[in-house]
Amino acid sequence: MTTLPPTSARLRRPHVKVRQARRAQRKEQRHLTDQIMQAGAAAAAAAQAAAGLTKAGLTDAELQAWRHDLEARLDHIQQHPEQNLGFIEEQLALAAKEPLRLLAQRAAQAKANATPCQCPACQTGLMNQKYLARRIDSRFGPLVVFRRYGWCRQCETWHFPADHALGLGKNAPASPYLQEMTALLVSKMPPEQAVLVAQRMGLQLSRCTLDREAHRQGLKGESAG
Ligand SMILES: [Zn+2]
Numbered sequence: 001m002t003t004l005p006p007t008s009a010r011l012r013r014p015h016v017k018v019r020q021a022r023r024a025q026r027k028e029q030r031h032l033t034d035q036i037m038q039a040g041a042a043a044a045a046a047a048q049a050a051a052g053l054t055k056a057g058l059t060d061a062e063l064q065a066w067r068h069d070l071e072a073r074l075d076h077i078q079q080h081p082e083q084n085l086g087f088i089e090e091q092l093a094l095a096a097k098e099p100l101r102l103l104a105q106r107a108a109q110a111k112a113n114a115t116p117c118q119c120p121a122c123q124t125g126l127m128n129q130k131y132l133a134r135r136i137d138s139r140f141g142p143l144v145v146f147r148r149y150g151w152c153r154q155c156e157t158w159h160f161p162a163d164h165a166l167g168l169g170k171n172a173p174a175s176p177y178l179q180e181m182t183a184l185l186v187s188k189m190p191p192e193q194a195v196l197v198a199q200r201m202g203l204q205l206s207r208c209t210l211d212r213e214a215h216r217q218g219l220k221g222e223s224a225g
Contacts, residue, residue, distance in 0.1 A: 047131060050146040054114070056107035058099060066099045093202060101140035108136070112147040112162035119152040120164050126150025136168060138175040139203060174209055181205065186214040 013019070058066070073091045080087060118125050129150040136143045147162035167176040174182060182205055185194035191210035198205040 043133075046144075047133065047146050050109050050133075051113065051131070053106060053109045055110055056103050058102060062099065062102065066095075069098075070095045097140055097202075101138070101143065104138050104140050105143040105145065108143060108145050108166055111165060112145050115147075115162040115165045117148040117150055117161055119155060119159050120161055122152060122154045124152065124154065126152055126159055126161075134163070134168075135173055136166075136175050137173045137178055137204060137206075137209075139177045139181075141204065143175075172209065172212070174205075178203065178205060178209075182209055182213045183217070186210055186217060190214070 014022075073095045077083075077088050077091055116125075117129055126148075127150055129148050131146055131148055133144050133146045136145060145162070145166070147160060149158055149160040151157070152159055163170075167179075169179065172179070181198065181203060182194075185197060185205070188194075189197070191207060191214050194210050195205065195207050198210075
């Protein structure tokens with residue numbers, strides 16, 4: 001005979017491990033909700049800050065951080081007398097990247113904000129306007145730019161006038177400079193080599209972008225030939 005406790009006693013409270021697991025799950029859910037709320041609030045704050053931007057610049061704190069970083073790099077260069085000029089070039093190029101990325105992002109944002117939300121073809125104001133962020137791969141790294149878009153009744157299309165003004169492709173994240181570099185590189189070498197050359201030049205060109213450009217050039221070559 002097994003001696004199980006009466007059924008009512010067994011059902012009254014779940015096992016301690018089950019209770020612990022449920023508590024952990026509730027805690028995790030609360031944590032996730034907090035995270036989502038915070039991310040939502042941060043995105044709303046970023047959108048609001050972007051919408052108010054009229055001119056690119058760096059804050060005093062950012063300029064100071066740049067200066068500190070630069071001084072640390074110059075010290076580092078000083079501590080390596082065995083290295084040649086190549087090392088100095090690399091260090092200094094790295095020092096400039098983040099401030100230039102911030103400035104590029106803000107200058108692009110100011111340009112997007114100054115672009116009227118009207119149809120590039122019909123020049124009429126767009127309907128049902130909305131605000132949306134997009135990611136751009138630039139020579140200084142990834143940028144995020146918010147821009148207005150809306151519906152043109154005559155063209156019956158959604159238009160993003162700021163993307164047009166900034167020279168951005170519809171479905172490709174590459175900036176005009178990266179578009180140009182991509183086209184140049186794949187006109188001279190296969191995409192798998194172009195990835196390595198781009199990396200050495202400090203450009204993050206994705207294999208996907210290079211493949212797509214190689215394909216596009218191939219199609220252009222076929223139609224021309
Ligand atoms: Zn139109």
